[in-house]
Amino acid sequence: MIQFEGVTKTYGEGSNAVNALSGIDLTVETGEIFGVIGFSGAGKSSLIRCVNLLERPTKGKVFIHGKDLTSLSKREVRSTRKDIGMIFQHFNLLNSKTVFHNVAMPLLLSGFGKKEMSKRVAELLDFVGLHDKADQYPDQLSGGQKQRVGIARALATNPSVLLCDEATSALDPETTQSILDLLRKINKEYKITILIITHEMGVIREICDKVAVLENGVVLEHGSVFDVFTDPKHQTTQKFVRSIMNDHLPESILNDIRNKKNNHVYRIQFTGSSTGHPLLSKISREFDLDLNVLYGNITEIQGIPYGNLIVEFMGERNQIQKALLSIQQQSITVKDVIHHAS
The missing domain is CATH 3.30.70.260 (ACT domain)
Incomplete structure (x- = not known):
């Protein structure tokens, strides 16, 4: 479970201060696929980066399975991050390392033995459909394959929470669908809670159980995907729904x-x-x-x-x-x- 309790994130000070998030209260239940959608500048990236404290909230608390991350020491935060995988928009792979070593990196940092690490990497590459790419380098892969490497790396330490930061926005529609299918498989087979941020309403409709609409650092509305799609309350939500339903008369x-x-x-x-x-x-x-x-x-x-x-x-x-x-x-x-x- 992920809980945001009064989370505010402010950048800068005084007259230059900008509130990226303003008093966010949200709960992502264990085992859910929860989507957060908003236009550029809505605060989505700040929100997801507060989950693993890559960005520390200015005010408020973030809980993972009931544990307040904002109260932990730096050492405790580093340990807790092993339970939180993260997938990035632009893959964030090391171009000088093979696929095997990119996936193995979190295991290496966690002190896994060579034999155990090799076994785990092989399992993950098989799971994401890249068992034959272990010795290749990122530059030899397509965008979808790179993202699969990123997903395998995020799963390396058996996290219970997976964060997806615009994980499909750099991909073509067909590849996007394959990545969403993989995320659904991860959620179902590994019972991992997934938090997705995106500006694509199609991603929300395709995979999410619940959705929150973010604008100017504030949650405009949230609920089940069905309820939000069929009865959007806020004008911004209506724009997002219209973009995928195409029901606006000329x-x-x-x-x-x-x-x-x-x-x-x-x-x-x-x-x-x-x-x-x-x-x-x-x-x-x-x-x-x-x-x-x-x-x-x-x-x-x-x-x-x-x-x-x-x-x-x-x-x-x-x-x-x-x-x-x-x-x-x-x-x-x-x-x-x-x-x-x-």
Whole structure:
């Protein structure tokens, strides 16, 4: 478990002081994959580096499995870091060392014997799919292979917590997917708690159990990925969700709708089994309405089907209201997008 309790990080002093983090309270449960998303400058890197005290909080506490790291001596912190693996955006490999020696470095620093170290490195390289690359150098590897070496190195000392600092942002989409699959495998097979920071909402949707949205060093909202994706509260969160859901209507269509009379536009959100029901055709017949689907998509979030429609309702006002009530009685969410009075 990772806990942030009132964590503030300030750089500089006096009039030059900048608050990178301001009173962060977050809990990452044991075994979770927790994502923190935010735009550049939001404070993501400062937050993740506070977990292993690469950055020491100016105020507040950081707990790992109930242990307050901010109260530990430097020696105790160094010992605790063996339980915290970290993966970096740009791999941070030693170009003068082979793949084997890059992965072995944490073991060497921890005093492992040669035989034990060789066995452990071989196991890790096999796990990340690089058993045949042990004697190669980083410059001979692709970006995805370099990141796999970084992951193997981070797992070397059997950590219970794995920190991912923009671990996929330097990779192409196909390679990103393979790395996310590997992280999911690590979480499942090794029962490791994973904290990911990213600016890519696709990464959050693909792998995370929970997400927190960070802006200007403050958590805007947090919760399960499903809840945040399907009902984002803050404008910044809505921007992130829109970037992956692609459900924003073009301004030309919005202007055209605004110029019409007697039309009403609503967002209809389905979850679970309701995504497979022929709702709109039934509503159109029953209430004598013309329905125009402006946007439609069905996806899966955390294994739950989620349908998202933007629909233009045309007809008598009272019939539209009856239709909306009928939809809501089926536990389907309806939100007003554009509304013109009759």
